[in-house]
Amino acid sequence: LRLMAHFSGDEALLEAFRKGLDIHAATAARIAGVPIEAVDGEMRRRAKVVNFGVLYGMGAGGLARELGISRAEAQRFIDEYFRRHPGVRRFIDATVEKAREQGFVETLLRHRVYLDEIHSRHPGRRAEAERAAINAPLQGSAADIIKLAMNRLDARLREAFPRARLILQVHDELVVETPQEEAEAVAAAMKKIMEGVVELRVPLVVDIGIGRDWLAAHETPWRPQ
Numbered sequence: 001l002r003l004m005a006h007f008s009g010d011e012a013l014l015e016a017f018r019k020g021l022d023i024h025a026a027t028a029a030r031i032a033g034v035p036i037e038a039v040d041g042e043m044r045r046r047a048k049v050v051n052f053g054v055l056y057g058m059g060a061g062g063l064a065r066e067l068g069i070s071r072a073e074a075q076r077f078i079d080e081y082f083r084r085h086p087g088v089r090r091f092i093d094a095t096v097e098k099a100r101e102q103g104f105v106e107t108l109l110r111h112r113v114y115l116d117e118i119h120s121r122h123p124g125r126r127a128e129a130e131r132a133a134i135n136a137p138l139q140g141s142a143a144d145i146i147k148l149a150m151n152r153l154d155a156r157l158r159e160a161f162p163r164a165r166l167i168l169q170v171h172d173e174l175v176v177e178t179p180q181e182e183a184e185a186v187a188a189a190m191k192k193i194m195e196g197v198v199e200l201r202v203p204l205v206v207d208i209g210i211g212r213d214w215l216a217a218h219e220t221p222w223r224p225q
Contacts, residue, residue: 001051003108003138006200010087017202024048030084031077050081054088055138057131092134099133107140108198109148145204146172149197156193161186175214183210187222 001023005013016026021036028047029036039047049066058066064074082089099105104114113136117129150169157164157176164178164186174194178186187208194206211217 005202008087008091031080109144149194
């Protein structure tokens with residue numbers, strides 16, 4: 001969603017991320033036209049599905065199934081979302097049109113993703129390629145960012161923390177093994193590197209946990225002193 005904010009320049013998304021708001025609660029508030037304080041758990045859940053559904057090109061039918069609502073109600077959710085986020089609508093339309101012209105889309109670091117079916121006569125294949133045109137720059141850019149972070153973090157560990165080692169990447173998560181007495185310093189280095197790896201229109205925010213195993217680290221958030 002941060003990458004959608006960056007690429008689309010949508011003012012509502014940019015403002016929410018720059019203010020450090022709960023993006024799903026903020027979306028729910030905008031769709032419902034209520035203060036963010038009035039958003040309850042169910043409203044936030046629906047907004048979360050809409051937020052991520054937009055990234056994957058989900059239509060009214062898919063949203064209706066996900067939320068257990070009528071197709072008409074789902075379409076109202078989508079229409080209201082785009083009314084409140086016109087920058088996202090413009091980005092999606094422009095990206096699909098550019099994909100049709102070029103036959104590919106690009107990530108943040110200019111890696112190309114070719115879309116062979118973007119001009120297919122088969123409606124289903126063409127629609128799938130259009131969804132990929134929207135999603136690939138976002139997912140691909142996330143991959144760009146995590147790989148840059150991995151390279152820079154690995155170099156920093158070798159230089160300053162030779163007993164620490166990067167052992168695992170899980171989607172947008174990096175796992176480092178380090179002696180306990182160096183854990184705080186390694187965590188600080190990780191946060192600085194990962195949050196500063198690229199400059200976007202919105203801040204990159206990285207949460208870090210420290211523990212004796214992966215589960216414990218997830219359950220023990222680390223805060224800089």
